[in-house]
Amino acid sequence: MTLPANSPRPAKHRLVAAVLASAAAVMALTGCAGFEYREDICSSGEYPVLSVGGTGSACVPDGQEPPVGFVRYPQGKVPQQVGDTWDVYWDTHTLDKDGHVVDAPDAG
Known part of the structure; x- marks a missing residue:
């Protein structure tokens, strides 16, 4: 099935791809520094x-x-x-x- 050239779906797919690519670039550049996990010595209580x-x-x-x-x-x-x-x-x-x-x- 081929979508018409004026279909909104391809534009939506391009937007999603652009957002995902941007997120991946930010994570690669920051080294995921904002997501550092630190383990507590003891549990709560x-x-x-x-x-x-x-x-x-x-x-x-x-x-x-x-x-x-x-x-x-x-x-x-x-x-x-x-x-x-x-x-x-x-x-x-x-x-x-x-x-x-x-x-x-x-x-x-």
């Missing part, structure tokens, strides 16, 4: 805790105390998202049994 003397961590339900061998992160030094400043920091630091920040023994 949980908070992160650090293992004493090591770099291990866990998530604890809000309102519950940390399990034995874990403590809350120091105020203002709590990692929120994977790869954020404090998440990276706690890869090489930990808390000792007295609550002092020390270099992690397994930090390399």
Whole structure:
């Protein structure tokens, strides 16, 4: 089936193609920077805790105390998202049994 030359359909198809091409160009030029995904350390309703003397961590339900061998992160030094400043920091630091920040023994 051939559409008449004055049919609105070909113009609509050209418009859709132009919009898609423009969107692809914008994404290619920006590297999709506006769509960066960051994973949260814990789920909603949980908070992160650090293992004493090591770099291990866990998530604890809000309102519950940390399990034995874990403590809350120091105020203002709590990692929120994977790869954020404090998440990276706690890869090489930990808390000792007295609550002092020390270099992690397994930090390399």
